Amino acid sequence: MRLTDLAPRYDLIVIGGGITGAGIFREAARAGVSVLLVEARDFASGTSSWSSKLVHGGLRYLQTGEWRLTAESVRERQRLLREAPDLVERLDFLLPSYRGVKPSRGLVRLGLWLYDRFARDAQARSQSVDIAASLAIAPQLNTHNLLGALQYQDARTDDCRLVWRLIEQGMRDGGTALNYVRAEQLLQAQGRTCGAVLRDAETGEMRETAATVVINASGVWAEGLQGQGIAAPRLRPLRGSHLVYPHTRLPLPCAVSFFHPRDRRPVFAYPWQGATLIGTTDLDHREDLWNPRMTRSEADYLLEAFDWLMPAVGLRLDEALSSFAGVRAIIDDGDGKPSSASRESAQWSAPGFIGITGGKLTTFRVTARQVLVQAAKQLPALRLAAEQAPLFDQPRQESPALAPTAQQMQARAGEEVHHLDDLLLRRSRAGLVLPDFGESLIEPALMACRSTLGWDEARCLSEASNYRSHMHQQHSVPD
Ligand SMILES: Cc1cc2nc3c(=O)[nH]c(=O)nc-3n(C[C@H](O)[C@H](O)[C@H](O)COP(=O)(O)OP(=O)(O)OC[C@H]3O[C@@H](n4cnc5c(N)ncnc54)[C@H](O)[C@@H]3O)c2cc1C
Structure with a gap:
């Protein structure tokens, strides 16, 4: 589906196809309203593909006093481990302690004790191990002043797969999601936002689409979409x-x-x-x-x-x-070291409009529901699914731990892929984790795009060349 196929009006337009927009889209699609998501480039191509890929409480947020965020994140981690075992996996951590190094072992233990309380999960309970046990796990550790280590659990994911699966689930529940479609500006009438001007990044075609509520979930670009009465935070x-x-x-x-x-x-x-x-x-x-x-x-x-x-x-x-x-x-609170700045999300609103930015990958579900509670005030037909409703219909045969393979390419070429980097860098992460930016998978990926998307020889050559130069420019090791 492209711009020309869109309905003239939706209940909700969500701008931004990162984890925040994808989470909102997924929840809105099963809330009894019509929803359109537009993403200026590929889904998850913004911050949501470049996170640390940890679904975690964030021990360091305890250091900065963000208890509420840590507790909420740990609860969400537990929920995702249960409901999306193919996307979010347990990950054991070893945290070595050294004499004279701050924060002290005692302080870190206290943080982990809190972590355990928030999680209430016997399998994830932290523990201390002695020097010998630490070295048995990680023999490469510096032994000078080593006191032992603390073990605890968090979880890892593939951020791009998580975003894609939310979008796919939302589409299956009746939502419409378009990548490579940019919201150029908000439409406004009689003091309220009433839609957006959309532009197809591939064809240049423009279209005005009406909506009862527009949600700006464009992450670090959120300040770019302004309108009358809309005051985005700095x-x-x-x-x-x-x-x-x-x-x-x-x-x-x-x-x-x-x-x-x-x-x-x-x-x-x-x-x-x-x-x-x-x-x-x-x-x-x-x-x-x-x-x-x-x-x-x-x-x-x-x-x-x-x-x-x-x-x-x-x-x-x-x-x-x-x-x-x-x-x-x-x-921007005007001051402070980057690492002490709060990781909480921020929301702002105006008639017909809600803005959301910041926050964490881990807490996307909670953020989505908070935004939709606000949206429901302007859109009474919106009925959120029960808090306990599972996120996904069913798990798949995937795992964030496994290396990419040629076999993945065939199935994933059908996942709204427009360019070779969509397939090699986001639907699969071959470009990051295989030698020479996944050179060995370029041919299988192009074969999949030939058969699924009808690419001809010239298209394959130009996509391969664009992919290689993009990888060298963006992902090579700094000189
Ligand atoms: C280095 C780093 C490590 C991190 N590690 C973790 C971690 O381990 N765990 C964790 O929980 N969180 C982590 N985070 C935080 C997490 O990655 C972010 O909170 C999250 O990805 C933000 O998602 P988003 O959807 O709000 O923004 P984005 O993912 O940036 O999505 C916004 C989207 O909007 C699109 N867009 C912009 N303008 C327009 C427009 N006009 N029209 C249409 N689309 C538009 C962009 O292309 C983009 O795709 C990390 C962040 C960073 C930077």
């Missing part, structure tokens, strides 16, 4: 970057999390899709919001941490498979 974009290594270079059986020796920020490494992910940084992003890149100093910062924690490994930058960077929408 945002402070913060960038976080990651490096991806071959698993053989950093073969960890679980996640390892620790505090950076330079500034005591939490950093981590964990096995993901057959590779090892290490992250993350946290700094003000003043460059282009659409194409964030990891810088050399961020890469050096991460390597410095691992040189300290695992000196014998001797991790080198040129051994990394890829890098990626994402930008958080943080509400």
Whole structure:
């Protein structure tokens, strides 16, 4: 379906196909209203593909006093583990403790005790282990001043698959979702928002579509869509970057999390899709919001941490498979270190309009329901599904831990793919976790696009060339 096939009017238009928009779309589609979601590029191509991919309470939010957010996140983690076992998996963490290193072992234990209370899950209970047990799990650990370690559990996901599956579920429940369609501006009449001007990014075609309520869930771009009486909060974009290594270079059986020796920020490494992910940084992003890149100093910062924690490994930058960077929408409180800035979401509204930005991947379901409770005040036909209603009809044969394969390409080419990077970088994560940006899967991916999407030879050649140059520009390891 494209712009020309749209109905002239919807009850709800959701702008932005990241986790926030996808969560709202999924809940709205089963709430008895007509809903249209538009995404300017590919689904999940914004911040939601570049997160750390942890469905977690966030131990560090306890450090910054965000208890409510931590408790809510842990509850949501538990729920997703139950309801989406193919998308969200348990992940064991090892947090080594060192003499003289802050925060102290006692303080971290206290944080984990709270974590356990919030989760009420015997399987996820944290515990202390001694030096020998710590080294049996991660023999690469620096032994100087090592006191032992704390073990706890969180969960990992594939952020892009999570977004896609919410959108797919919403479409199955009657919603309409279009990628590569941008909301250019809001339509307004008689002091209220009454729709949006939409533009097909592929054909340039424009169309006005009416709606009773428009929801702006465009993340870090949210300030861009303004209108009469709409006062979006001022945002402070913060960038976080990651490096991806071959698993053989950093073969960890679980996640390892620790505090950076330079500034005591939490950093981590964990096995993901057959590779090892290490992250993350946290700094003000003043460059282009659409194409964030990891810088050399961020890469050096991460390597410095691992040189300290695992000196014998001797991790080198040129051994990394890829890098990626994402930008958080943080509400600008005017001051403070990036890592102390609140990760809570912000909502604002006006007649016919609701804006939502910030927050976490983990809490998308709660955010979606809060936004729709507001929307229902302007749209009485909207009846939210019961709080206990499961998110998905049924689980699939997927796992965020497994490496991408050629077989995945055939089925996933039919998942609203428009370009080769949609398939190799988001429907599958081959571009990030396989050597040479997934070069070995380009041919199988193109074959799938030939048979499913009817691409001819010329289209295949230009898609492959665009994909390679995009990967070099955005995801190569910084010089
Ligand atoms: C480095 C980093 C690590 C993180 N790690 C975690 C983690 O481990 N766990 C966790 O829970 N959270 C994590 N987060 C937070 C989480 O990733 C974000 O809160 C979440 O992805 C934001 O989703 P969103 O849908 O609001 O924004 P986005 O994903 O950015 O979606 C907004 C979408 O709107 C689209 N758009 C913009 N303008 C328009 C327009 N005019 N018309 C149509 N579409 C438009 C964009 O293309 C984009 O796709 C992390 C964030 C970062 C940056």
